[in-house]
Amino acid sequence: MIQVTISKKSPLTQNICRLNLSATDGSQLPKATPGSHIDVHLPNDIIRQYSLCSEADSSDYEIAVLNEPQGRGGSKYVHENLKVGDTITISEPKNLFPLSSDAKNTLLVAAGIGITPILSMAEYLLQQGANFSLHYCVKSPEQAAYIERIKNSGLAPHTHFYFSENGRVNLSDVIQTPYDDLHLYVCGPAEFNDAVIACASEKNWQAENIHREYFTAAAIDHSDDESFEIEINSTSDIFRVSADESILNVLEEKGYDIPVACEEGVCGTCLTGLLAGEADHKDVFLTDQEHAKMDQITPCCSRAKSARLKLDL
Ligand code: FES
Incomplete structure (x- = not known):
């Protein structure tokens, strides 16, 4: 985790603002490759991912945030509360969208x-x-x-x-x-x-x-969600996931520490190995080909088509 200070905040359009972030301790921020994003830990306990779009000669990180009043509160907080001089925590850059070296x-x-x-x-x-x-x-x-x-x-x-x-x-x-x-x-x-x-x-x-x-998922339809079981590979514990809770809810309740960020199947942070069972994939992070392999699942939003899923935990 890196502590950064907001060094600039300015509007890019009527509803998009730009933030420049510099390391609070004055150190050099880690280099980012094109397509990278950072997790921004907002003071209201929301974690959001924003792509880096810093200019080539800048030592700051730059992000641009669209205000989405109907969203879950992250962008609204950035627009309304964050100001120059505030200190926030961010992750190191991660690149889940890298340029291919094969492309001509x-x-x-x-x-x-x-x-x-x-x-x-x-x-x-x-x-x-x-x-x-x-x-x-x-x-x-x-x-x-x-x-x-x-x-x-x-x-x-x-x-x-x-x-x-x-x-x-x-x-x-x-x-x-x-x-x-x-x-x-x-x-x-x-x-x-x-x-x-x-x-x-x-x-x-x-x-x-x-x-x-x-950067956003389409609304996930939960109308046909049903109850199913999850089995933890390392302990053989079996837990029931009811129709109105997620796998993630159950795992957190049972004391498992699953890294999460978007909680809507976009970022892949919660990705967990799937050893048996058929997942009902609801994320947009994995491709259709990766979904078909049935060897990973996003517990924040995906569910089960089979009666039980065995998780690699
Ligand atoms: S937390 Fe982002 S995909 Fe699950």
Whole structure:
């Protein structure tokens, strides 16, 4: 964990603010690779993940936070309570959305606040002299975070903006015909990511060339949730998970310390090995291929299709 001080806070758009964070003890912050995020431990006991979009020559970390009044309180707290000079705790950078070293060409697609990891990738690729294009879908120029940074940099010739108030973009124009060393990176709301992945699949993209990061999950339908059992491999203890509680609730109640952050199947922090049983995967962190392997589960939101799951704990 790292203690950081908010050195700057400024609006990027009407509802997105930018925070610059520097190490409270004056030390150098760990280097982050493009696509990295940090867990931000807010003083109201909420942990949120934010992608790093620091400028190349900056020693600070920079994050951009969209105010989501209907959310669970993290972004509202950042917007309304955090101020310059406050000290907060963050994790070291983690990268679950890294650029592939195999890619010779890269198609970067962002929607809304999903621009944050995509922007750090684009700036890195530009610096490397790599072949890439950046496609930024957003409701209007006024709502586009970092529009000036993009327009006033060498990124401009690589960038295509798609402004659409209703959020509809003809993805067929964005997703080109695949070839072996072309990799696609998409970050946006769940429905946007799903639509991009569906369009790429229709165009016969290989799953391993499609990389995605979700920053919010679509609402999870719990209407058909049923009770099931979990078995702990190391102790053979068996616990019942009722229809209205999560695996995580039960594990915490029984004294298991499971690392958690988003609690909605987005970040993968709670990922736990699955040794037997059929999971009802409800997360967006694992890919369809990883879900099909049935060897990992996100206990914060996923459940069981079989009567019992054996967890590698
Ligand atoms: S805590 Fe984020 S996926 Fe479970």
